[in-house]
Amino acid sequence: xxxxxxxxxxxxxxxxxxxxxxxxxxxxxxxxxxxxxxxxxxxxxxxxxxxxxxxxxxxxxxxxxxxxxxxxxxxxxxxxxxxxxxxxxxxxxxxxxxxxxxxxxxxxxxxxxx
Amino acid sequence: xxxxxxxxxxxxxxxxxxxxxxxxxxxxxxxxxxxxxxxxxxxxxxxxxxxxxxxxxxxxxxxxxxxxxxxxxxxxxxxxxxxxxxxxxxxxxxxxxxxxxxxxxxxxxxxxxx
Numbered sequence: 001x002x003x004x005x006x007x008x009x010x011x012x013x014x015x016x017x018x019x020x021x022x023x024x025x026x027x028x029x030x031x032x033x034x035x036x037x038x039x040x041x042x043x044x045x046x047x048x049x050x051x052x053x054x055x056x057x058x059x060x061x062x063x064x065x066x067x068x069x070x071x072x073x074x075x076x077x078x079x080x081x082x083x084x085x086x087x088x089x090x091x092x093x094x095x096x097x098x099x100x101x102x103x104x105x106x107x108x109x110x111x112x113x114x
Numbered sequence: 115x116x117x118x119x120x121x122x123x124x125x126x127x128x129x130x131x132x133x134x135x136x137x138x139x140x141x142x143x144x145x146x147x148x149x150x151x152x153x154x155x156x157x158x159x160x161x162x163x164x165x166x167x168x169x170x171x172x173x174x175x176x177x178x179x180x181x182x183x184x185x186x187x188x189x190x191x192x193x194x195x196x197x198x199x200x201x202x203x204x205x206x207x208x209x210x211x212x213x214x215x216x217x218x219x220x221x222x223x224x225x226x227x228x
Contacts, residue, residue: 032213043117044204044219051214090157094213099169100145100206102217104157 002027004093006105013081014113021076021108023091032094033074034102035065039087047089050074061085083114116140118220120205126226132193135223139186139207146188147217148180151202160203163188192225200227 007022025031035047048059055067065076074091091105119138127133139146148160159172163182180190186207192199202224206217 034216036219043221044206046216046218049214049216092157096213098213099162099164100147100208100213100215100217101159101162101170101172102147102149102157102206103159104149106156 002093002095002103004091004103004105006089006091006108008108009106010109010111012111012113015083016080017112019076019078019081019085019110021089021091021110023074023076023105025072025074025091025093025103027072027093027095030096032096033065033067034092034094035059035063035074035076036090036092036104037087038090038107044090047076081110081112083112086110086112118205118207118218120203120220120223122223123221124224124226126228127195128228129195129197131195132191133195133225135190135192135203135205135225137188137190137205137207137220139188139205140218143207143209143218144186145208145210145215145217146182146186147206147208148188148190149204149206150174151204151222152200157204160190195227197227199225201225 004025033050036044058064089108092102145164147162162170166182177193182188202222204222206219208215208217
């Protein structure tokens with residue numbers, strides 16, 4: 001069974017600091033990769049996704065992620081965070097043979113101090 | 115375009131009862147997936163329906179069941195409720211049944227078991 005690990009459970013940053021959230025998955029086949037964000041009191045929203053092609057993908061609000069196949073990783077980055085980025089971030093993996101089933105990581109709570 | 119709608123938003127039940135949760139996907143979306151979110155286990159996949167057929171099922175007991183109607187609306191049923199079923203139940207819809215399609219999440223139904 002596939003699994004997803006997010007190494008940081010809680011991250012606290014000051015505004016303008018750079019962000020990198022780690023995500024590793026265990027599945028040897030073709031995967032589709034996602035980062036979702038859950039702002040306080042809101043539903044899960046898609047930040048970005050990777051299916052194929054350029055391993056560096058750009059999403060909304062200045063976020064980007066890099067797929068490194070050899071490391072089974074899909075880390076999320078943002079060069080300069082804002083207070084409004086305070087949220088919980090989830091990495092998710094779909095294997096191409098499992099319809100729309102997503103396996104989620106445990107989430108990372110990010111707090112950005114103004 | 116209206117988002118994914120889940121009803122009710124909150125439910126309180128007692129052990130042994132059963133409950134039915136409802137999900138209306140985004141218009142035109144044919145795939146509906148259900149997830150359970152708890153502080154301890156995070157986000158876990160329950161099942162996915164596509165064109166009224168269950169395509170995938172997560173590792174949950176048979177007390178958890180679902181169905182999808184011809185208009186793509188879906189219901190999830192939990193019978194013989196246990197304290198551990200207290201959770202936020204999320205529904206997600208996507209356009210097609212391919213895993214590369216992003217999923218759109220509803221606000222969830224928060225179920226509390228007394």
